[in-house]
Amino acid sequence: MTHKVIKVKDNDVVGSTNDFLRNLLSSGKIQALLVPQNTPSKKVAFPVLISDPKKFHADIVAPILPASTATIVSKMTKVQPPSKPIGVVMRSCQIRALIELVKLNQASLTNIVIIGVDCPGTFPINTYTEFPEKKTPTQFLLEAWTKKSDEAEKYFRSACRVCKDPIPTNADIILGFYGADIEKEIIVEAHSEVGKNILKELPLEDEEEWKSREKAVKELREEKAKKRAVFLKEKEGLKGIDKVSEFFDKCVNCHNCRQACPICYCKECLFDSSVFDAEAYKFLRRAEIKGLFKMPNDALLFQLGRMNHMILSCVECGLCEQACPNNIPLMDVFIPAAENAQKEFDYQPGKDIKEKIPMIVYREDEFLEVGEK
Amino acid sequence: MSEEKKDHKKEDFEPKIVGFLCNWCSYAGADLAGTSRIQYPPNVRIIRVMCSGSVDSMYILRALLEGADGVFVGGCHPGDCHYIDGNYKARRRMVLLENILGTLGLEKERVWLRWISASEGQKFADTMKEMTEAVRKLGPSPIAKHWNL
Numbered sequence: 049m050t051h052k053v054i055k056v057k058d059n060d061v062v063g064s065t066n067d068f069l070r071n072l073l074s075s076g077k078i079q080a081l082l083v084p085q086n087t088p089s090k091k092v093a094f095p096v097l098i099s100d101p102k103k104f105h106a107d108i109v110a111p112i113l114p115a116s117t118a119t120i121v122s123k124m125t126k127v128q129p130p131s132k133p134i135g136v137v138m139r140s141c142q143i144r145a146l147i148e149l150v151k152l153n154q155a156s157l158t159n160i161v162i163i164g165v166d167c168p169g170t171f172p173i174n175t176y177t178e179f180p181e182k183k184t185p186t187q188f189l190l191e192a193w194t195k196k197s198d199e200a201e202k203y204f205r206s207a208c209r210v211c212k213d214p215i216p217t218n219a220d221i222i223l224g225f226y227g228a229d230i231e232k233e234i235i236v237e238a239h240s241e242v243g244k245n246i247l248k249e250l251p252l253e254d255e256e257e258w259k260s261r262e263k264a265v266k267e268l269r270e271e272k273a274k275k276r277a278v279f280l281k282e283k284e285g286l287k288g289i290d291k292v293s294e295f296f297d298k299c300v301n302c303h304n305c306r307q308a309c310p311i312c313y314c315k316e317c318l319f320d321s322s323v324f325d326a327e328a329y330k331f332l333r334r335a336e337i338k339g340l341f342k343m344p345n346d347a348l349l350f351q352l353g354r355m356n357h358m359i360l361s362c363v364e365c366g367l368c369e370q371a372c373p374n375n376i377p378l379m380d381v382f383i384p385a386a387e388n389a390q391k392e393f394d395y396q397p398g399k400d401i402k403e404k405i406p407m408i409v410y411r412e413d414e415f416l417e418v419g420e421k
Numbered sequence: 422m423s424e425e426k427k428d429h430k431k432e433d434f435e436p437k438i439v440g441f442l443c444n445w446c447s448y449a450g451a452d453l454a455g456t457s458r459i460q461y462p463p464n465v466r467i468i469r470v471m472c473s474g475s476v477d478s479m480y481i482l483r484a485l486l487e488g489a490d491g492v493f494v495g496g497c498h499p500g501d502c503h504y505i506d507g508n509y510k511a512r513r514r515m516v517l518l519e520n521i522l523g524t525l526g527l528e529k530e531r532v533w534l535r536w537i538s539a540s541e542g543q544k545f546a547d548t549m550k551e552m553t554e555a556v557r558k559l560g561p562s563p564i565a566k567h568w569n570l
């Protein structure tokens with residue numbers, strides 16, 4: 049691993065990381081960068097694909113994840129990957145999702161340089177755009193961070209509060225805030241040969257090793273694990289058809305959650321297909337069986353069916369919840385479901401690109417009690 | 422409801438079971454049970470599928486949500502799948518489905534997977550008896566009559 053440091057000038061974290069990224073772009077080592085940048089209104093930050101260093105005004109701290117970066121990389125690489133390297137700045141959950149999409153043959157890492165950024169958490173889109181504090185979300189977050197206060201916590205999306213791991217894995221380069229005194233410095237690490245070669249040629253100071261980072265990362269992971277355990281405990285009560293049906297009461301079966309999900313890549317989702325078209329008499333027969341049923345129908349079938357299709361790869365990014373027009377706190381069921389299912393198959397999505405997704409492989413000598421008895 | 426009344430209700434109740442049977446094994450097994458005149462409860466509604474591996478969890482869920490008290494999936498014995506490994510995949514899918522139903526407390530005991538070959542007419546009949554009794558004991562599925570789904 050290569051250890052370097054970005055010196056922060058005038059307490060300007062965003063400006064200093066931008067200098068680094070601009071240098072990277074100008075170096076010719078990569079032909080373009082996918083990076084979050086504020087839209088002209090400054091109300092919201094979106095990933096932009098940028099090739100002109102002069103137009104570069106990114107904000108990698110901006111606490112917002114408007115759409116899945118993994119899906120964007122999939123769109124850019126699925127038909128034909130780039131012929132020269134592109135740098136993609138991503139949060140840890142999105143790197144995990146990208147690894148899953150590669151396993152699902154929906155994305156390629158050819159000439160993709162993953163630049164992972166430590167993620168303190170993100171705000172829901174509408175909180176970000178109508179931020180109630182007197183500062184910008186980025187300023188607010190950075191200040192809370194330097195003060196080591198948890199003021200920002202209340203604004204975070206629920207998925208972020210109980211994030212599995214805010215530290216990127218499987219990145220070529222990591223920009224690290226944890227373990228650094230961010231008023232002065234930001235940690236840069238190369239985690240692959242590609243990353244090493246890129247860093248070699250950039251004007252960065254070497255650092256022996258980031259002992260402070262190791263400790264900070266360990267502490268952060270422990271703290272998150274604790275919060276996660278509390279969350280899982282709290283949600284244990286959500287059991288039984290009465291509670292589950294009440295939980296999805298407001299679901300209008302719009303499938304926005306699936307649309308926003310990086311893992312649900314199917315061109316034509318089964319739940320949008322003609323399988324669900326039926327003659328009137330079939331609807332009536334269903335009404336007869338139960339006496340009545342709610343319309344639009346099949347909302348719970350969609351939720352449970354979708355879960356069965358993708359939960360083993362769910363990276364708990366919470367984009368489904370953010371996309372729900374009716375504010376259904378989807379993570380309350382998706383996190384426990386992902387936790388239990390992934391444990392059952394001893395599978396961690398996004399961890400190892402060589403490991404196959406559990407539903408396409410099997411062992412003859414496993415789960416022997418299922419099917420026998 | 423008193424225990425007594427509840428039990429009374431359970432005894433009266435005829436469970437509705439939907440069975441997805443593989444064409445090459447369990448379906449032929451059911452056929453054999455029929456032609457050999459082996460008696461089994463009429464509670465199962467059989468749907469023929471080409472392989473247990475072709476039963477997407479969605480179909481099992483749909484049956485449960487639309488009124489079935491139990492769902493049965495019958496496949497070829499491990500190693501005997503006509504399409505080589507469909508049943509191994511069905512087994513993984515069943516493990517996942519049970520896991521998810523478990524997380525949400527949705528009575529995973531109502532979903533069964535069993536291996537029954539074309540020559541096992543007796544095993545098919547016995548399994549249907551076993552399942553019908555087990556589901557009768559569980560009582561009517563609370564999902565079956567739920568309309569807010």
Ligand code: SF4
Binds near residue numbers: 311368
């Ligand atoms: S189900 Fe939700 S949390 Fe899981 S990967 Fe999809 S969008 Fe993210």
Ligand code: SF4
Binds near residue numbers: 317355358
């Ligand atoms: S719910 Fe299933 S069919 Fe629909 S997009 Fe997701 S994985 Fe594909």
Ligand code: SF4
Binds near residue numbers: 300376
């Ligand atoms: S986005 Fe919300 S309302 Fe729409 S299908 Fe998903 S959970 Fe239901």
Ligand code: FES
Binds near residue numbers: 505
């Ligand atoms: S053909 Fe019978 S289970 Fe695959």
